[in-house]
Amino acid sequence: MISWWGALIGLALAIFLILRKLDPVYSLLLGAIVGAIIGGAGLEGTINILVKGEQSVMGTVLRVLAAGMLAGVMMDSGAAETLARTIVNKFGDRLAIFALALATMVITAVGVFIPVAVLIVAPIALEVGRNMHISKLSLLVALSGGGKAGNIISPNANTIAAAKGFGLELSQVMIADFIPAVIALIVTVVVARMIRKKGRAVLEQDLEDSTKTIKQSDLPTFKQAIVAPVIAIVLLLLGPIGTICHLPLLAKVNLDATYVLPFAAIIGALAMGKGEKIKSYAQTGVSRMTGVVMILIGAGAIGATITASTFPELLIDLIKASHVPGVLLAPLSGILMAGATASTSTGVILATGSFAKSILGFGVAPLAAAAMVHTGAIVIDQLPQGNYFHVTANAMHMDIKERSQGIFYEFLVGGSAMLTATILYGFLHLL
Template sequence: MQRNDFVSIVTKGVKVDISLHWWAALLGLALAIVLILRKLNTTYALMLGAVVGCVIGGATLSQTVDIVVSGTQSVMGTVVRVLAAGVLAGVMMESGAANRIAQTIVVTFGEKLAIFALALATMVICAVGVFIPVAVLIVAPIAIEVGSKMQVSKLALLVALSGGGKAGNIISPNPNTIAAASGFDIQPSEVMVSSFIPALFGLGMAVLLATLVQHRGQIVTMDDLNVGEKTSAHGGGKATRELPSIGRAMVAPVVAIALLLINPLGSVLGITTLTMFQVDAMYILPFAAIVGLLAMGQGRRILDYTKAGITRMIDVVMILIGAGALGGLITNSDLPDQIVRLITAAGVPGALLAPIAGILMAAATASTSTGVILGASSFGETILAFGTTPVAAAVTMQAGATVIDALPHGNYFHVSAKSMNMSIGERLGVLPFEALIGLTMTVVAVVMTIVF
């Protein structure tokens, strides 16, 4: 019996046999997108789309529950690692370490290389485990101050910040990287290392585009800083006198990155001893955070910082659960088979399914991490069946998810607009440049991991 004629799901020891139609999965996905656009909570929108898709696709109410539960169970590995990453994120944001890193980078490069410095600062902050919206909030006040002196436009500044953030996001222990790795059963460090060159190209494109448009649009002024500071209050920023030294601020990210890279470097260098180091990110990220906290002399704040970190992760975890439910609907329908037929008929190489899935799913949900988890859970087996390696699939899907993920029905669009005191129209003008940056990273990732 063919896959599209029969789907077997085992949940809690109960076997359920059911056939789901591809059009039902599409309708469920479309409903979820419409509900997200209508401002319904993203988790509920995704779950409701999954339920409706299952029911109209031919499942009973009992079978629908099994499909939804099975889908949410599939993302539990990602959820656990994301919660662990919250410890590092909380420490970096609440201790002022992220702010210190940003300020040091900008001061070091000076005004002549201001655009590059701002993009690099946002990239580095994202790369050490801070979410891209928070990274932009942290760097935005610095960008406004520097930009007002040099007469740089808001458009150019946000292109630099957002582009740098996207570059850092694909090489960080953030939820999107964890989701990509978990979806294809590999270590997050493998995704981070393989995404490094695409990230550098993304950074370069961000700097180039920002430089070209630095005098286009409204010039930023110090009046915008007051609005930006109100928005940045949620970014965990500290006054300069309270910030740790740059050496102490770098301890946590350096420890985390060093430990995460041990196994990949062992594989590259052929050192068996290093390849035997297979400690999961679930252990490494909290450990690095605690070491960094002690190095900054803030060990007594561990309860406060971990609480802040897990609070920031709650929304991400809930969205991942909703995405898992919708992924269960798609996985257990014949939609992946239909897409394969469409790709084959169109003459598109099957290896491109991973980045295409990342682009489409991230655009649908306006979220990099949600797009990756949906793409991996829904099309993972199909992508690998084309002969794509797990690393190539994870890297290209994650890069693809950065192309058009900053759409108005997502949180990042509005947070980044407020950080630069931009109107909705002004923020929409940034989207084409963000898409070019994401597309650059996607093309480079495809060339590196699939073509060669």
């Protein structure tokens, strides 16, 4: 058994190195090694802990790679852009902010990574902002808030990590996070409308600089674009729907994301008449997921170091002694880990790997724990040390100071989802 202080030093070292811009994978591995060794595991014991940690994340790795296939198809085929433009056009100028937030939410919810979703919708948002005199700050909040709402109900890496971290099916977490996502969308629209005149206006130069990677004529139709996400969602939800509707045969259907997501991606590509490009879509998906998979490896190591230590038991004892509701450890761990790494997926991976045992030790149901950790991870994951901050700044043609003004408003959106999940599932025990 590793000492609690050794494990904590290892975790603190890993976070410090990440903040100092060392590669996150090496930061996590170094933190795990140092924590295990000074915690008393010895050289051979440290290797055993690291190997055990890597084995524990292999299931998540498979599902993350599978999600990459769907993401590659949605991004490179133009399907995501078609969805965005259709939603914005249908709602019109009067509901422009709602349409932009909803478009980003939908694109993220169907498997596109949130930074990419913002990049896809940003040119459309700038056009709308110029015509409707909506500030860039308001547009940013609409896109980022909508993306956060979609991110917690998507088959993305963070949702997969939240599910597998607590031994759940991906569809279970997606369903549990639906109500918090809706609340986040509502808060996004309210906040974005309140600040629609705050900050700089969209300039003509912003529109000229907005690049479109896919020609309008090459975009699929809306009916073609929704084939892949609809197939994926329907297949993933067959079992839960059967359980809810008391249909025994359907309830026994347990389709895993490992094969559902690639299958849906291939059918979607064929429906768009782009079957010959499946190989390139797959390459895009794998390249996008490579970084996440590597972080999973590092997070598995640091997570195993902490769970092999006396820290989980000590943490439970400290919280009980302070009379703080133990259920709060779930959202707080998500907030702290995602805030430290400025990444939703890395935050969820670290929080589940490091604190799952302690959270469950308070009697919290696994699904409730997953929902609270997951929603907690979107509260302050937009901090400047992460790439999301800078990607979104570039997409909206903002400088660092202007982009920083959005952090508080994004915090309100993420916080609303986290509070909703904590109240519903942590205190009211609705799951």
